[in-house]
Amino acid sequence: MKRTKEEVLHVATLARLNIDESLIDTFAVQLGDILEYMKTLDRLDTKDVPPTFHAVDKSNAFREDRTTNHLSREAAVSNAPDEEDGYFIVPKVIE
Amino acid sequence: MNLHELTIHDAQDLLKNKKISAQELTRAALDRIETVEPSVDAYITITKDIAMAQAEAADKTISENDLKPLTGIPVAIKDLICTKGVPTTCASKILENFIPPYDATVMDKLNAAGAVMLGKVNMDEFAMGSSNENSGFKITKNPWNLSHIPGGSSGGSAVAVAADMCLGALGSDTGGSIRQPASHCGVVGIKPTYGRVSRFGLVAFASSLDQIGPLAKDVIDAAILLQVLAGYDPKDSTSIDKPVPDYRAALSRDVKGLKIGIPKEYHTSDGVSPDILSAVENAMNLFKDAGAELVDISLPHSKYAVAAYYLIAPAEASSNLARYDGVKYGVRDKNAASLIDMYRQTRSTGFGPEVQRRILLGTYALSAGYYDAYYKKASQIRTLIKNDFIKAFDTCDIILSPVTPAPAFKIGENIDNPLTIYLSDIFTLSANLAGIPGLSVPCGFSQTGLPIGLQLMGNYFDETTILNAAYCFEQASEFHKQRPEL
Numbered sequence: 001m002k003r004t005k006e007e008v009l010h011v012a013t014l015a016r017l018n019i020d021e022s023l024i025d026t027f028a029v030q031l032g033d034i035l036e037y038m039k040t041l042d043r044l045d046t047k048d049v050p051p052t053f054h055a056v057d058k059s060n061a062f063r064e065d066r067t068t069n070h071l072s073r074e075a076a077v078s079n080a081p082d083e084e085d086g087y088f089i090v091p092k093v094i095e
Numbered sequence: 096m097n098l099h100e101l102t103i104h105d106a107q108d109l110l111k112n113k114k115i116s117a118q119e120l121t122r123a124a125l126d127r128i129e130t131v132e133p134s135v136d137a138y139i140t141i142t143k144d145i146a147m148a149q150a151e152a153a154d155k156t157i158s159e160n161d162l163k164p165l166t167g168i169p170v171a172i173k174d175l176i177c178t179k180g181v182p183t184t185c186a187s188k189i190l191e192n193f194i195p196p197y198d199a200t201v202m203d204k205l206n207a208a209g210a211v212m213l214g215k216v217n218m219d220e221f222a223m224g225s226s227n228e229n230s231g232f233k234i235t236k237n238p239w240n241l242s243h244i245p246g247g248s249s250g251g252s253a254v255a256v257a258a259d260m261c262l263g264a265l266g267s268d269t270g271g272s273i274r275q276p277a278s279h280c281g282v283v284g285i286k287p288t289y290g291r292v293s294r295f296g297l298v299a300f301a302s303s304l305d306q307i308g309p310l311a312k313d314v315i316d317a318a319i320l321l322q323v324l325a326g327y328d329p330k331d332s333t334s335i336d337k338p339v340p341d342y343r344a345a346l347s348r349d350v351k352g353l354k355i356g357i358p359k360e361y362h363t364s365d366g367v368s369p370d371i372l373s374a375v376e377n378a379m380n381l382f383k384d385a386g387a388e389l390v391d392i393s394l395p396h397s398k399y400a401v402a403a404y405y406l407i408a409p410a411e412a413s414s415n416l417a418r419y420d421g422v423k424y425g426v427r428d429k430n431a432a433s434l435i436d437m438y439r440q441t442r443s444t445g446f447g448p449e450v451q452r453r454i455l456l457g458t459y460a461l462s463a464g465y466y467d468a469y470y471k472k473a474s475q476i477r478t479l480i481k482n483d484f485i486k487a488f489d490t491c492d493i494i495l496s497p498v499t500p501a502p503a504f505k506i507g508e509n510i511d512n513p514l515t516i517y518l519s520d521i522f523t524l525s526a527n528l529a530g531i532p533g534l535s536v537p538c539g540f541s542q543t544g545l546p547i548g549l550q551l552m553g554n555y556f557d558e559t560t561i562l563n564a565a566y567c568f569e570q571a572s573e574f575h576k577q578r579p580e581l
Contacts, residue, residue: 015454016417018439034456050478
C-alpha cells in the first residue's frame with residue numbers, strides 16, 4: 001500500500017533529510033511495497049521469543065582506564081568542512 | 096607467464112625463490128589495471144606510488160630472507176575500509192573528500208604482513224546494494240559480460256580479483272556482500288563468523304551484521320588472507336578473543352564422513368534459475384562421490400529472513416549514518432541558513448537514492464509507534480533464525496546451498512524495483528542474522544556463460560571446515576581456473 005506524502009515527509013524530518021519533490025511519490029510507493037512485504041512477519045507469533053540484537057553472545061567489553069595512542073587534535077579536525085584552532089565550526093545555533 | 100594472473104600462493108613461491116621481484120609483480124598488476132580499468136571500472140583510487148614504495152620495501156625484506164605472510168603481494172581494498180592518508184569514500188558523494196587520519200585494524204595487519212596496496216575499489220554506496228549500481232561514482236561491470244552487474248556490494252573487489260587487477264582483495268559482508276559478488280564473478284569469497292575479524296576502521300553500515308573478509312582466486316589464497324585478518328582486537332568491543340586456527344594447514348581435501356546439511360527451504364525450484372539448481376546438484380553429487388554424507392535438514396524460518404533483515408539492517412544504518420552531518424568530515428552544504436537546514440541539505444545532496452531509501456525505512460522502523468511492530472518483531476525473528484541454525488548443526492557439520500537465485504542480471508534491469516533486488520539476497524543474509532561464517536566457491540556457469548557460486552555455511556568460528564570442503568570441491572572441479580576474456 002502506497003504511503004502518504006505526509007508520512008514520507010514526517011520520516012524525512014526525523015532522519016534529517018530533505019526529499020526532493022520529484023522523489024516523494026516514488027519513495028511513497030516503494031516504502032509502501034517494502035512495508036507491505038514486511039507484513040509476512042505478522043504471520044509468526046513471537047510473544048515469548050526474546051529479541052536478538054547481537055549474533056554472537058558477548059557482554060560488556062571492559063578495558064583498563066589507561067591512555068593509549070590516540071589521534072592528535074589536529075588530525076581529528078583535519079577532515080572538518082569548517083575548523084578553527086582545533087575546533088569544529090557549525091552554523092550559528094543561538095541568536 | 097602473466098604475473099598478474101598468479102595466485103597468491105604461486106606468487107609467494109616465486110618471490111621466495113627470487114624468480115620474480117615484488118616490484119615486477121606490482122608493476123604487472125598496475126599495468127593490468129591500466130589495461131582493463133576502462134572496460135570494468137573497478138577502482139575508485141589507484142595508489143600507484145604507495146604500491147611501488149611498498150613493493151620496493153618488500154624486495155628488501157625478501158633479499159634479507161625475512162618473508163612475512165603477504166610480503167610483496169598486491170591487493171585491492173574495498174573503499175569503506177579506512178586507509179591512513181588515502182581517500183576512503185564509501186562510493187558516496189558525502190565522503191568524496193574524506194581522508195582517514197588512521198588505518199583500520201585490518202590495514203595494520205596487512206601492512207605488518209608486508210602486503211602491497213594497489214588501490215581502493217568500487218562498491219554500492221555505504222555497502223547498500225547487490226549490484227554496484229548504487230555507487231555514487233560509477234558502475235562496475237562484470238568481466239564475464241560487461242552488460243551485466245558484478246554483484247555487490249563488494250563488486251569492485253570481486254571484479255578486481257576476477258579480472259586479475261590484483262592478487263586478492265578485501266570486502267565486507269552485511270547480508271551477502273562478499274559471497275554474492277564472488278559468486279557472480281567466479282571467485283572465492285568468505286564472510287567470517289561475526290567477531291572473527293576486527294571492524295575497527297570499517298565504516299559502519301549495520302554494526303551487528305557487518306564483517307570484513309577476503310575475496311580471492313582460489314581457496315588457498317582465501318585461507319592465506321583470512322589468516323592475516325582474523326583475531327581479537329581490543330579496539331573492536333565486538334571482536335571475540337578466541338584462538339585463530341591455521342586455516343591453510345586445515346586444507347586436506349578430505350571430506351570422508353563430513354555431514355553436509357541440505358536445507359529443503361534453500362533447495363527449491365520456486366524462483367531459482369534451472370542453471371543454478373543443476374550446478375548446485377552437481378556439487379552435491381561431487382561431495383557424495385568424495386565420501387561426504389548428505390543430510391536433509393530444515394531451516395523453517397528462512398522465509399522470514401528477507402523481511403527481518405531489511406528492517407534490522409536499515410534500522411542500524413539509519414542510526415549509524417546519523418554521523419554524516421556536515422560537521423566532522425565529508426562535504427557540507429554551505430548555503431543553508433540554519434544548523435538544521437545544513438544537516439538536511441548536506442545529507443540530501445550527499446546521499447544517493449538507495450541510501451536515503453534505507454535511512455527512511457530504518458527511521459520508520461525505529462520511530463514511535465512502530466518500534467514494536469517492526470524493529471523488535473524483526474529482532475525476535477532473528478532469534479528464531481539463529482536457533483534454526485544452532486539446531487541444524489546438531490545433525491550436520493556444514494550447510495550447502497546456492498548463493499543467489501539467479502546469475503548476475505543486466506545493468507539497469509531492476510533499477511526501479513528495490514524490493515526485487517532485496518529478495519535476491521534470500522540465501523545469503525541469514526548467515527549474517529545468525530552470525531555464522533559462509534563462503535562462495537565457483538561451481539559452474541549459466542548457459543549464457545555467467546559464473547555460478549556454491550554457498551557453504553559453517554558453525555560458529557568453524558571457518559576451517561567450510562574452507563576445507565570448498566578446497567575439496569575446487570580441486571575436483573577446477574571451475575576456478577577459467578578466466579573471463581577481456
